[in-house]
Structure formats: C-alpha cells, structure tokens
Amino acid sequence: MKHIVLAYHHFVKNSYDKKSKLYIDEVRFRSHLLSLMESNYKPTISLADCMNETNTFHITIDDGYLNFYNIAYPILKELNIPATLFVPTSRIGITCFEEDYGTNQTYCSKEQLLEFVASGLINVESHGHGHIKLSNHSYREQYEDVEKSLDIFSSLGLKSNVFCYPYGLYNEDTVRILKLLDFNYSCSTVTGVNKTIDEYKIERLAPDSTMNGNDLIKLIKLYK
Numbered sequence: 001m002k003h004i005v006l007a008y009h010h011f012v013k014n015s016y017d018k019k020s021k022l023y024i025d026e027v028r029f030r031s032h033l034l035s036l037m038e039s040n041y042k043p044t045i046s047l048a049d050c051m052n053e054t055n056t057f058h059i060t061i062d063d064g065y066l067n068f069y070n071i072a073y074p075i076l077k078e079l080n081i082p083a084t085l086f087v088p089t090s091r092i093g094i095t096c097f098e099e100d101y102g103t104n105q106t107y108c109s110k111e112q113l114l115e116f117v118a119s120g121l122i123n124v125e126s127h128g129h130g131h132i133k134l135s136n137h138s139y140r141e142q143y144e145d146v147e148k149s150l151d152i153f154s155s156l157g158l159k160s161n162v163f164c165y166p167y168g169l170y171n172e173d174t175v176r177i178l179k180l181l182d183f184n185y186s187c188s189t190v191t192g193v194n195k196t197i198d199e200y201k202i203e204r205l206a207p208d209s210t211m212n213g214n215d216l217i218k219l220i221k222l223y224k
C-alpha cells in the first residue's frame with residue numbers, strides 16, 4: 001500500500017529556464033500528473049485523504065513562490081488535481097533576497113492565497129512563520145513561530161492543521177507543539193512513499209527537473 005506525497009518548490013515555463021534541480025518545467029509537471037493517473041494512483045483532495053485511502057497521491061508545494069500561481073496552478077485546475085501549498089507566513093506577498101538561492105524570490109500574495117482556497121482545489125497550510133530551522137530553537141521560540149503562523153492564517157480567515165517543517169528540520173519539541181496546536185500531520189523531507197504512516201513524519205518524493213512521468217513511476221516502483 002502506497003500513499004504517495006510529492007514535494008515541489010519552483011516551476012518554470014521552459015526547461016532552459018531552470019536554475020537548479022528544484023525548478024520543474026510545465027511539460028514535466030504535467031507529465032508527472034498524467035503518469036500517476038495512468039498508473040492508477042488516485043489524486044486526493046487533502047493530505048489526510050491521501051493517508052486514509054489506498055494507492056493515492058497528493059501534490060505538495062513548499063514555500064508558495066509566485067511561479068506556483070503562474071505556472072503550476074493553471075495545470076492543476078485544467079486537470080482538476082488538488083494540491084497543498086505550504087506557506088511561511090512572514091513571506092506572504094513579498095519579494096526578498098534569499099541566501100538559499102542567492103537571488104530575489106517573490107511569494108504569492110494574500111489575495112492569491114485566498115483565491116486558491118476559494119477554488120476548492122488548493123489547500124493552503126502552515127510552513128511556520130519565519131521559515132526558521134526549528135530544531136535549532138528553544139521550545140518557546142518554536143512555539144511562538146508556529147503560533148504566529150496560525151495567527152496570520154486566522155487574520156485571513158483560514159485555519160491550518162497540516163504542517164511542513166522548513167528545511168525538514170524538527171525535534172521532539174516541534175512534534176509536541178504541533179500536537180498541542182491541533183496539527184494532524186506534518187510533512188518531512190524524508191524520501192519515501194508512506195507504506196506505514198507516521199503522522200508527524202510524512203515521507204515525500206521530490207521529482208527533480210530531469211525526470212519525466214515515466215521516471216517518476218519507475219522511482220515509485222523502487223519502493224516495494
């Protein structure tokens with residue numbers, strides 16, 4: 001039994017636009033989705049449904065960059081495939097220099113996040129507030145960061161009960177905090193297909209920019 005969760009970050013129009021293996025072009029993204037459907041994996045409306053049903057897949061996108069809105073969202077709408085977008089709330093609607101990339105990055109606006117939710121297709125969930133390495137922080141600092149993200153969600157009229165660890169980093173305190181704040185699941189950067197389910201360590205596969213749909217199916221089949 002496989003519960004496949006895919007992890008994406010950036011999308012580009014053309015493969016020659018890609019800056020690193022995290023940048024997926026629209027032809028490959030579409031090919032991933034079509035190959036999953038052709039292989040009889042069912043898309044689910046939420047991560048929870050993906051865990052509760054069998055032979056399912058769910059798309060997740062970390063960070064909420066504007067290129068999700070411009071490139072991947074239209075494809076998901078066209079194919080009617082739901083997804084979950086994990087947003088660090090300090091970055092909503094801003095453009096800022098990011099050391100991780102060495103360039104400026106632009107994030108989806110508040111209006112765009114609300115449009116996703118109104119579409120009924122895209123879940124917007126918490127990726128913390130400051131996109132910090134949670135495990136490097138005290139219990140109190142971690143609590144404040146996660147709680148702040150929920151405050152901002154609530155100011156937008158939204159709730160979040162699925163989390164995604166920034167950089168995949170967390171510790172026992174993080175899990176305790178997520179449980180206290182009513183999160184039911186948290187996505188990790190552990191690679192796998194969730195044959196058994198650990199709610200606060202959901203495994204994901206991150207297709208890289210060189211992989212087409214067939215390559216993705218081959219990768220999934222490696223997990224017997």
Ligand SMILES: [Zn+2]
Nearest residue numbers: 062063166167
């Ligand atoms: Zn992130």
